[in-house]
Amino acid sequence: MQVIGGGTIKTISTDKIISEVAKLCADSNYYLGKDVVEALEKGRKKEISPVGINIFDQIIENAGIAAKNHVPICQDTGVAVVFLELGQDLKIEGGDLYEAINQGVRRGYQEGYLRKSIVNHPFLRVNTGDNTPAVIHLKMVAGENLKIIVAPKGGGSENMSAIKMLKPSAGIEGVKEFVIETIVNAGADPCPPIIVGIGIGGNFEKCALLAKEALLREVGKPNIIPDIALLEKDLLNNINSLGIGPQGLGGIVTALGVNIEIFPCHIASLPVAVNINCHAARHKEIIL
Amino acid sequence: MSPIRLMTPLKNEDIEKLKAGQAVLISGLIYTARDAAHKKLVNLLEEGKPLPIELKGQIIYYVGPSPAKPGQIIGSAGPTTSGRMDSYTPQLIELGLKGMIGKGKRDARVIKSMEENNAVYFVAVGGAAALIAKSITKCRVVAYPELGAEAIHELFVEDFPVLVANDIFGGDLFKEGIEQYKNKNLS
Numbered sequence: 001m002q003v004i005g006g007g008t009i010k011t012i013s014t015d016k017i018i019s020e021v022a023k024l025c026a027d028s029n030y031y032l033g034k035d036v037v038e039a040l041e042k043g044r045k046k047e048i049s050p051v052g053i054n055i056f057d058q059i060i061e062n063a064g065i066a067a068k069n070h071v072p073i074c075q076d077t078g079v080a081v082v083f084l085e086l087g088q089d090l091k092i093e094g095g096d097l098y099e100a101i102n103q104g105v106r107r108g109y110q111e112g113y114l115r116k117s118i119v120n121h122p123f124l125r126v127n128t129g130d131n132t133p134a135v136i137h138l139k140m141v142a143g144e145n146l147k148i149i150v151a152p153k154g155g156g157s158e159n160m161s162a163i164k165m166l167k168p169s170a171g172i173e174g175v176k177e178f179v180i181e182t183i184v185n186a187g188a189d190p191c192p193p194i195i196v197g198i199g200i201g202g203n204f205e206k207c208a209l210l211a212k213e214a215l216l217r218e219v220g221k222p223n224i225i226p227d228i229a230l231l232e233k234d235l236l237n238n239i240n241s242l243g244i245g246p247q248g249l250g251g252i253v254t255a256l257g258v259n260i261e262i263f264p265c266h267i268a269s270l271p272v273a274v275n276i277n278c279h280a281a282r283h284k285e286i287i288l
Numbered sequence: 289m290s291p292i293r294l295m296t297p298l299k300n301e302d303i304e305k306l307k308a309g310q311a312v313l314i315s316g317l318i319y320t321a322r323d324a325a326h327k328k329l330v331n332l333l334e335e336g337k338p339l340p341i342e343l344k345g346q347i348i349y350y351v352g353p354s355p356a357k358p359g360q361i362i363g364s365a366g367p368t369t370s371g372r373m374d375s376y377t378p379q380l381i382e383l384g385l386k387g388m389i390g391k392g393k394r395d396a397r398v399i400k401s402m403e404e405n406n407a408v409y410f411v412a413v414g415g416a417a418a419l420i421a422k423s424i425t426k427c428r429v430v431a432y433p434e435l436g437a438e439a440i441h442e443l444f445v446e447d448f449p450v451l452v453a454n455d456i457f458g459g460d461l462f463k464e465g466i467e468q469y470k471n472k473n474l475s
């Protein structure tokens with residue numbers, strides 16, 4: 001706390017942020033969320049393909065081994081995607097916030113024995129050696145807390161994601177068609193069973209961000225808007241009827257969940273983004 | 289579908305008994321390589337130079353492991369997407385490469401080359417990286433250390449769990465599996 005003109009202002013040091021981010025990087029890569037584990041167990045029960053059931057067993061056993069031995073669930077420990085919700089009454093002390101996040105990622109990936117998968121330039125492609133820079137999304141919110149979410153994202157599933165600017169007349173059917181087309185095209189590459197994050201509305205970049213944010217919601221927890229929750233359910237059914245199955249080798253559980261976020265949009269637009277997550281759906285958060 | 293056991297290097301008789309969908313436990317020496325290492329290997333071939341590893345009868349595993357913790361042989365080590373290697377693979381199969389382990393589909397050229405040269409494509413479970421690491425008993429970098437996780441490693445594996453995705457008889461588990469389970473989701 002710092003006293004300014006009679007009032008007090010809550011402060012957080014960048015050192016604290018660095019160590020928390022480092023811990024979140026390791027923890028998110030080692031320990032699969034309870035919601036995902038439960039969704040996997042449910043999927044295992046539902047699956048009828050013997051090959052698919054065997055794959056589920058391996059995935060569930062793998063998550064157990066990773067947690068027990070404190071090792072990465074997947075060798076692709078991803079791009080460090082960091083969501084920050086910064087209370088407007090909070091003061092950060094000790095340096096630059098973004099630099100602190102990157103320092104935390106650097107430390108977390110080094111000390112956590114995580115794979116460094118970032119190259120410095122799209123064409124020169126020299127590994128930066130420490131998995132920085134992170135992709136950081138900062139949102140200002142009311143209050144005096146700092147919420148940090150670290151969501152490592154692997155290349156396999158990220159590469160199969162897609163965005164499209166539909167005409168408003170395409171409507172809900174157009175959105176469904178594009179989602180299904182994206183999932184079919186992705187096939188085995190994003191390591192199904194997948195979790196599908198969908199953003200609808202906003203503009204070009206807003207809907208991509210919505211799709212990513214949708215993946216932060218618990219698997220199986222529906223959107224609070226009833227007709228969107230219904231669309232989630234419909235899409236999940238349609239996706240699971242495609243036959244793609246675990247690892248794309250056939251089965252009735254291609255997706256564990258579909259999470260949709262929506263936002264108002266321009267009279268002329270209907271943007272839709274599909275961000276696919278693999279079964280290694282990793283994110284951990286802390287509120288400081 | 290009980291798994292069969294195979295030892296590397298693979299012989300033609302081994303390959304001939306494999307059908308798409310068969311579960312296999314692989315033991316013996318295998319090599320790792322991803323895109324960057326493939327590119328280097330194929331460049332050497334095009335320059336007419338010898339390769340740093342002998343591919344005859346061998347298996348390449350598409351993996352870039354995470355770093356080993358103290359006391360570990362290797363970090364987490366699940367398969368990466370095989371499609372990124374498709375443009376290089378036929379040349380290696382022609383040199384006698386007998387198997388590949390990865391995840392996801394191969395293109396028509398790779399499948400044709402496998403059928404013509406008696407080679408198979410296995411898939412391991414993408415993301416089951418900590419589990420797979422337990423079947424790796426030795427690990428050593430044998431070429432391109434500058435590539436870090438993408439260097440060519442020589443691995444010794446014991447009962448590495450894979451499935452045959454493409455056999456030499458035209459069997460394709462991706463196609464057959466999806467056909468079989470399309471529209472079977474009833475809830």
Ligand code: SF4
Pocket residue numbers: 074075076077153154155156157189190191278279280366367368414415416
């Ligand atoms: S898609 Fe996910 S589970 Fe598959 S290799 Fe990439 S990070 Fe791992």
